[in-house]
Amino acid sequence: MTTLNINGKNHKIDLPADTPILWALxxxxxxxxxxxxxxxxxxxxxxxxxxGEPTRACVxxxxxxxxxxxxxIEAIDQDAIGKKVQEAWLTLGVPQCGYCQSGQIMAATALxxxxxxxxxxDIDTAMSGNICRCGTYPRIRxxxxxxxxxxxxxx
Amino acid sequence: xxxxxxxxxxxxxxxxxDDNIEIANISRRAFLKNMALTGFVLAAGFPSLTKADExxxxxxxxxxxxxxxxxxWVDNPLxxxxxxxxxxxxxxxxxxxxxxxxxxxxxxVVADELEANWEHVRVEQAPGDEPRYGNQDTDGxxxxxxxxxxxxxxxxxxxxxxxxxxxxxxxxxxxEVRAKQHHVLHTATGRTLGYGQLAKAAAKLxxxxxxxxxxxxxxxxxxxxxxxTALYDGKDMVTGRAKYGIDTRLKGMLYAVIARPPVFGGKxxxxxxxxxxxxxxxxxxxxxxxxxxxxxFNPLGGIAVIANNTWAAIQGRKALKIEWDxxxxxxxxxxxxxxxxxxxxxxxxxxxxNNGDVDAAxxxxxxxxxxxxxxxxxxxxxxxxxxATARIVKGKCEIWSCTQAPQASRESVAKWLKLPExxxxxxxxxxxxxxxxxSKPDYxxxxxxxxxxxxxxxxxxxxxxxxxxxxxxxxxxxxxxLEAGLDAQxxxxxxxxxxxxxxxxxxxxxxxxxxxxxELGMGVINVPFAIANLRIENPEAEAxxxxxxxxxxxxxxxxxxxxxxxxxxxxxxGRDPKDxxxxxxGPPRRIDPRTLGDNWNQGESPEIYPVDTGRLRGVIEAVAHxxxxxxxxxxxxxxxxxAHYSFVTYVAVVVEVVVDESGKLRIPRxxxxxxxxxxxxxxxxxxQIEGACIMGVSLATLGEISFKDGAVMQDxxxxxxxxxxxDAPYEIRVHLMPTTDFNTPLGGVGEPGLxxxxxxxxxxxxxxxxxxxxxxxxxDQLQKG
Numbered sequence: 001m002t003t004l005n006i007n008g009k010n011h012k013i014d015l016p017a018d019t020p021i022l023w024a025l026x027x028x029x030x031x032x033x034x035x036x037x038x039x040x041x042x043x044x045x046x047x048x049x050x051x052g053e054p055t056r057a058c059v060x061x062x063x064x065x066x067x068x069x070x071x072x073i074e075a076i077d078q079d080a081i082g083k084k085v086q087e088a089w090l091t092l093g094v095p096q097c098g099y100c101q102s103g104q105i106m107a108a109t110a111l112x113x114x115x116x117x118x119x120x121x122d123i124d125t126a127m128s129g130n131i132c133r134c135g136t137y138p139r140i141r142x143x144x145x146x147x148x149x150x151x152x153x154x155x
Numbered sequence: 156x157x158x159x160x161x162x163x164x165x166x167x168x169x170x171x172x173d174d175n176i177e178i179a180n181i182s183r184r185a186f187l188k189n190m191a192l193t194g195f196v197l198a199a200g201f202p203s204l205t206k207a208d209e210x211x212x213x214x215x216x217x218x219x220x221x222x223x224x225x226x227x228w229v230d231n232p233l234x235x236x237x238x239x240x241x242x243x244x245x246x247x248x249x250x251x252x253x254x255x256x257x258x259x260x261x262x263x264v265v266a267d268e269l270e271a272n273w274e275h276v277r278v279e280q281a282p283g284d285e286p287r288y289g290n291q292d293t294d295g296x297x298x299x300x301x302x303x304x305x306x307x308x309x310x311x312x313x314x315x316x317x318x319x320x321x322x323x324x325x326x327x328x329x330x331e332v333r334a335k336q337h338h339v340l341h342t343a344t345g346r347t348l349g350y351g352q353l354a355k356a357a358a359k360l361x362x363x364x365x366x367x368x369x370x371x372x373x374x375x376x377x378x379x380x381x382x383x384t385a386l387y388d389g390k391d392m393v394t395g396r397a398k399y400g401i402d403t404r405l406k407g408m409l410y411a412v413i414a415r416p417p418v419f420g421g422k423x424x425x426x427x428x429x430x431x432x433x434x435x436x437x438x439x440x441x442x443x444x445x446x447x448x449x450x451x452f453n454p455l456g457g458i459a460v461i462a463n464n465t466w467a468a469i470q471g472r473k474a475l476k477i478e479w480d481x482x483x484x485x486x487x488x489x490x491x492x493x494x495x496x497x498x499x500x501x502x503x504x505x506x507x508x509n510n511g512d513v514d515a516a517x518x519x520x521x522x523x524x525x526x527x528x529x530x531x532x533x534x535x536x537x538x539x540x541x542x543a544t545a546r547i548v549k550g551k552c553e554i555w556s557c558t559q560a561p562q563a564s565r566e567s568v569a570k571w572l573k574l575p576e577x578x579x580x581x582x583x584x585x586x587x588x589x590x591x592x593x594s595k596p597d598y599x600x601x602x603x604x605x606x607x608x609x610x611x612x613x614x615x616x617x618x619x620x621x622x623x624x625x626x627x628x629x630x631x632x633x634x635x636x637l638e639a640g641l642d643a644q645x646x647x648x649x650x651x652x653x654x655x656x657x658x659x660x661x662x663x664x665x666x667x668x669x670x671x672x673x674e675l676g677m678g679v680i681n682v683p684f685a686i687a688n689l690r691i692e693n694p695e696a697e698a699x700x701x702x703x704x705x706x707x708x709x710x711x712x713x714x715x716x717x718x719x720x721x722x723x724x725x726x727x728x729g730r731d732p733k734d735x736x737x738x739x740x741g742p743p744r745r746i747d748p749r750t751l752g753d754n755w756n757q758g759e760s761p762e763i764y765p766v767d768t769g770r771l772r773g774v775i776e777a778v779a780h781x782x783x784x785x786x787x788x789x790x791x792x793x794x795x796x797x798a799h800y801s802f803v804t805y806v807a808v809v810v811e812v813v814v815d816e817s818g819k820l821r822i823p824r825x826x827x828x829x830x831x832x833x834x835x836x837x838x839x840x841x842x843q844i845e846g847a848c849i850m851g852v853s854l855a856t857l858g859e860i861s862f863k864d865g866a867v868m869q870d871x872x873x874x875x876x877x878x879x880x881x882d883a884p885y886e887i888r889v890h891l892m893p894t895t896d897f898n899t900p901l902g903g904v905g906e907p908g909l910x911x912x913x914x915x916x917x918x919x920x921x922x923x924x925x926x927x928x929x930x931x932x933x934x935d936q937l938q939k940g
Contacts, residue, residue, distance in 0.1 A: 015464065016435050023466035027410060032402035033395020035587070037538050038620045039469070042872035045538055073395030086393040090385065093838060096846055097254030098392030099399055099538040099587025124881035131872060133538045133588050134254045135849025137883040139842070 002062045006031065007075035013062055021065055022046045022057035025072060033073040033102050037131070044130030047103040047110075048072050054110035054126075073102035081147070082109040088147040096134035104130050108144050117148055219760035221301035224292070226285035226562070230305035232313040232362060234287060235265060242337055242351030244271045249281035249288035250298040251559050252388065253537075253589035254846070255905045256839035257298045259387040261306050264835060267378045268310025268371055270334040271350070278387050283561025283581030293559040294594050294704060295758070296802040296903025299835050303901055311368045313357075320357035321348050336377075373897040380894060382838035388585065400557030400584045401542035405613035408544065409438060411605050412468045412617060414475055415457035415626050418865030419700045420448060420482035426458050430474035436467025440475070441608045443601065450662045450701045452567050454601045455626060461609060465617050481865050487699035489861035489868075492632065493529060496696060500527060500636035500653045504694025505669055508680045508752040511688035516649035520640025524727050528637075528716035529930040530913075532860040533630035534875060535705050539587020540618040543602035547611035551578045556599050557586040564596035568603045590850075591704030595628050624875050625867045628703020629860055631656040631674075635716030645728030647739060650689040654679050656712060657698035668695040670709065672755040678713040678801055678910065681753040683766045685741025691752075700862065706850065710801040710910035715855075715931065718797035718914030722921065732918060733779050733796050740798075743769030757803050763900050764803045770830050771800055773892060774807035778828035781890050782809040788923075791815060795918025797911035802903030805830040805892075808848070808911045810884075812919040818937035820920070822852060822884040825912075830892035831902035841889045844908040848887050851912020853878035856933045 002013045004021075006029060013024050020039075025031045025048070034057055037045030041056035048057045049071040050064075076082035085108050088094075095101045104127070111118055111126035118126070123141055132140070145151075221228040229235075237245040246262035262278045265271075281288045289305065314334045321339035322329040325346060332339050338347045378384050391397035416422055428440035438461045445456025458475055462468035517523060543556035545568075552572055558564050561581045569576045586593055602616040618626075633656035640649035658674060660667040670679075670693050680691050705711070718736075725735035745765040748756040756764060775798050778784075784794065791814050798807035808827040814820050825848045834840055857876040861868050869875035917928040920937065928936060 015466075019464070019466050023464055026402075027464035027466070030404060031395075032398070032404070035399075035539070036401060036465075036617070037540075038872050040620075040871050040873070043538065043620075077394060089393045090389050093386055093389070093842060095254075095386065095389055095392040096256070096842055097252075097538070097586060097588045098388065098397050101392050102395050105393060120885075127880040129879075131538065131877050131879060133536060133590070133850070133877060135846035135853075135878075135883070136842070137849060137878075137880045138845060138885070138887050140880070 002066050004062060004065055004070060005068065006070045007072055015062065017063040018061045020058050021048065021060050021062055021070065024062050025057065031072055031074055035099055035102055037100065043100070044107060045100050045103040047106040047130065049106060049110060052110070052113070054107050073106060076105060076109055079109065081112050084147045085109045085112065085143070088143040092139050092143045092146060094136050094139040094143050096136055100130060100132045104132065104140055108140070108147070112144065112148055117150060118144065219758065219763070221290065221305070223758050224290040224301065226290050228289040228301060228305040229287065230308040230312070230365065232309045232316070235306070235309045236269065236313045238350050238354040240351045240354055242275055242349050243277060244269065244275055244350065245277045245279055247281045247288070248278050249291055250302070251291070251293035251561065251583055251586055251589065253293065253559065253586035253593070255298070255843055256386060256836060257293070259384055260299060260836040260839055261302055262387065263378045263384050264303060264306040265310040267376055268307045269314045270336055272337040273378060273384060275337060280583050282583060283565040285562040291561045292563070292594065293589070294591060296804070296905040296907065300803070300901040300903055303835055307370055308365060308368055311370050312363055315363045315368065316357040316360045317350055317353045319360050320353045324348065324356065379835055380833070380837065380897065382836055384836065397585055399539050399587045400555065401539050401587070401617060403544040403555040403584065403615055405544060405546060408613040408615055409461050409463065409609060410465045410468045410617065411459050411461050411614050412465070412472050412619060412622070413443065413457045413459045413601060414472050414477055415455040415622065416445065416479050416482070417625065418479070418481040418485050418487070419450070419455070420484050421865070422456060422480050422482065423458060424478040424480045426478070427476040428458070430476070431460055431471040434467060434471040434474055436462045436464055437471035438462055439609065440471070441605065443604060449664055452563060452596050452600065454597050454604065459605055461605065461614065469619060484699040485865040487862045487865045489531065489632070489863070492699070493634070496632070496634035496655045497527060499655045499694040499696060500634045502694060504653055504655070504692040506690060507675055507693050508689065508691040510690070513649050513651050513688045513690040516688035517638070517640045517651070520649055521643045522641040522727055523638065524641070524724055525636070525638040526720055526723055526929060528635045528712070528719060530633050530712040530715055531858070531931060532632045533705050533854055533858045534624050534627040534860050535590035535592035536623060536875065536877065537586070537588025537590055537592055540620055540623040541593065541598035542615065542617050543599045544613060544615040545602040545606035546613035547572070547606050550574070551580070552603055552606070553580045553582070554599060554603060555582045555584055556602070557584050557593055558596055558599060559586065559589045559594040560596055564599040567596050567600050571600050572603055572607060590706040591708070592627055594704055620871045624860065624869050624871065628662060628701040630705030630711065631658070631702050631709065633712040635712055637716060637720040639720070639724055641724065641728055645730055647686050647724060648688060650684065650686045651692070652679065652717070653692045653694060654713065655694045655696050656709070657696045657702050659702050659704065661698035662701050662703060668697055669693050674709040676753045676755040676757065677709040678717065678799055679709070681748050681751045681766060682717060683746055683751070683768050683771065683800065684739045686739065699865070707801060707906040707909040710799065710906070711854065711913070714797065714799040714910035715913045718799065718911060719917050719929070722795065722914070722918040723927065731785070733775065733784055736796065736798060737772055737775060740768050740771055743772060759803055766800060767805070770805045771798060774798060774805045774828040774830050777890055777892065778807040778809050778826050781828065781888065782811070782826040784809060791923055793919045793922025793924070795915045795920065795922055797915035797918060799907070799911040801910055802907045803900070804902030804904065804907040806907050806911055808915045810912070810915040810919040812916065812923050814920060814923045814937055816939065818939045820856065820933070820937055822916070824886045824888065825884045826888045826890065827908060828890040828892065829908065831904050831907070832899050833894045833897045833901055834891055835901070837891055840891060840904050843904050844889045845887045847906070847908025848912055849878055849883050851909045852884060852916060855913035855916050855931055856882070859932050
């Protein structure tokens with residue numbers, strides 16, 4: 001039995017300790033906002049915050065999260081920056097199918113918490129682990145800048 | 156009795172299936188029942204006052220467009236609209252949402268004609284039921300093209316019923332009242348009645364005849380053409396609340412993955428499940444039989460592992476010991492196959508179009524140029540892999556899935572479970588991408604079979620990424636060989652194109668070795684060039700895997716080859732590629748596609764949708780202007796142009812590249828001009844076109860599925876790479892040709908942006924470096940040292 005603190009609430013998880021956080025969230029706790037895309041930390045769809053760090057939930061076992069704080073897309077609006085990011089996503093119409101956007105928003109929020117005024121290179125570095133098959137990258141970049149209050153869009 | 160708003164909330168959780176699904180479903184039925192009691196007038200799920208197919212339909216005589224699709228279209232407001240006593244308008248979307256924005260754009264059309272206030276509109280997804288809703292195959296860039304008019308009529312009919320109800324209540328002629336933003340107004344007296352107040356009375360009125368409907372004057376449109384309507388599912392998508400097929404959760408649900416034969420046509424020889432069953436959480440191991448060819452939508456068979464969570468099922472699958480029979484395709488090897496395609500392309504093949512005398516003209520040519528282009532298999536790889544959940548209760552099967560083909564899913568499941576179609580319900584969830592993969596419901600059938608094997612218990616089947624890449628219905632692989640002759644003035648006098656590629660029809664019938672009309676009509680035989688001597692041949696190619704649709708389908712290899720070759724010819728002729736392309740297209744004219752040998756014409760009427768070279772020229776000139784074509788660029792920087800007509804839409808693109816000394820490629824900007832006829836939701840058109848640019852860059856630079864010993868060599872996103880943020884075009888500027896008339900025919904949007912990207916990119920690379928790319932993907936071909 002592993003106790004996970006998810007979005008401010010403790011959950012007792014009766015799954016083997018090597019079960020990735022992703023499946024504990026989705027199948028056990030019922031939080032399906034965190035997505036499965038690859039299972040190998042290659043696409044970023046499963047990104048959550050573990051003690052504030054963007055973390056790929058599909059390869060991180062629940063044992064590694066015990067005693068730490070997990071924040072998922074379902075609660076990121078409680079973070080001022082997270083909320084700003086979500087708003088920018090809506091204003092600029094970022095999502096197409098929307099499936100990868102949970103992970104994109106978690107990655108973008110983590111970036112802006114660390115670097116409130118990211119450069120294009122910062123954005124590339126922070127976001128290139130997250131694949132969007134619909135191709136929303138230019139809007140993601142613009143939305144990150146909007147959330148950061150950066151007005152210039154050109155490189 | 157519950158308040159209407161409660162019903163609607165429950166109603167939306169119906170397909171947002173969660174732990175409370177049992178309750179939600181019962182409530183949905185209650186919702187439909189209560190519509191009558193609480194004043195829902197135009198009620199989905201209710202016996203309609205007039206059945207759609209009883210309305211005389213002069214428009215249905217033709218067999219083009221939506222009329223030519225299975226189950227055509229339905230425009231009965233009673234099927235698509237419900238209005239609650241509190242004024243909430245529920246609009247049914249019967250097409251699948253996969254990122255194109257259809258759950259916003261189609262209901263928005265209804266709402267506009269209905270004069271509904273979008274703030275009070277709810278959207279509900281239709282289950283798979285084409286006799287009721289009309290065609291639901293969400294592919295072919297057809298949703299707006301085929302349903303813009305029917306949905307306008309849905310809204311106009313509902314609006315007319317509300318107006319008539321108000322006029323009757325006020326005892327005034329209906330001509331004196333008009334609907335305006337959720338109210339009906341009596342102009343003379345200033346009296347108003349809300350839609351909610353009128354709902355009950357309007358319900359009793361007959362649906363007005365189609366011919367009598369007053370459609371809005373486009374100047375009065377509120378939403379159509381504006382691009383200001385927020386994405387209906389946007390908020391759910393950014394908060395993690397949006398429910399995709401993979402997110403379905405039912406009470407007592409089991410979780411499954413399947414080990415499928417690594418080679419298409421293979422089967423299980425023997426297996427040992429002992430270790431799999433020892434994995435904590437694994438409940439059952441089940442063998443699924445495969446199917447004889449052709450592939451159709453049939454499951455591939457294999458060994459399924461059922462567990463109490465997805466991870467346990469995946470771990471259980473890893474512990475299986477399976478001996479496979481590879482079957483007849485066990486030697487399929489992409490390297491060998493490429494040489495086979497090349498050999499076929501170098502010999503004459505079936506002539507599919509012939510104008511003039513190509514051989515004689517080639518003899519007369521001052522210059523002869525030839526080139527071969529290779530485009531590999533691709534996997535659609537939607538970010539949400541295929542997934543479906545099924546349960547069977549009292550002989551009735553209910554499914555939740557991310558499918559582009561709800562009706563085909565229903566028919567297939569009924570067939571496999573030997574149930575009447577009425578006993579199969581397909582609830583369509585959001586799709587985390589589709590791109591053609593989710594047009595094939597093999598995974599939906601698998602889920603149904605697993606639930607059946609588990610005595611009807613709910614089973615969620617998840618495809619892992621490896622499953623998705625190994626067992627897609629792959630985009631074809633092709634060699635396109637082109638040969639042309641130029642005269643002394645550099646004019647093209649001969650054009651010979653041999654296209655060789657395994658056909659999608661091989662998936663549905665044995666021994667299909669030629670591209671079918673729908674594939675040839677994707678930019679190869681209907682090439683609108685003004686060349687007197689032109690021949691197109693299609694030598695045979697045998698398929699060794701499941702070939703299927705990938706966004707924009709055969710247009711990808713055809714456009715890559717033709718538009719690259721045009722730039723090669725321009726170089727040979729010493730001409731500017733843009734001017735040369737315009738000359739090849741020739742003067743503006745409207746060509747009957749049948750005169751090009753294209754009797755398919757994207758399923759559209761050749762009269763309504765001729766090939767309009769004026770429009771093709773228009774997008775080329777527009778994009779050249781916007782990009783500053785001809786401007787001087789520093790060394791290592793280049794512009795490339797390409798244009799392509801597909802899905803009855805005209806697109807031209809200019810890609811700007813920088814290639815540094817090490818061969819590292821960057822794309823600072825893409826300009827793309829699109830003429831898709833009237834733009835219903837320009838904002839979503841832009842997003843679709845932006846996405847097409849990036850998918851085009853992705854397949855041009857990185858995309859390749861290859862086979863060895865019959866099996867796919869790529870396993871996940873490390874070996875099947877997709878373009879990421881750092882390599883994506885930095886800026887994409889979409890130039891939409893202005894809508895002049897909403898009564899002109901619509902073009903497609905989801906797909907036509909994609910085909911010209913790869914050739915424009917390769918043409919730009921040539922301009923920057925002098926290096927010609929003839930084989931996709933580009934991958935490390937530019938790298939030095």
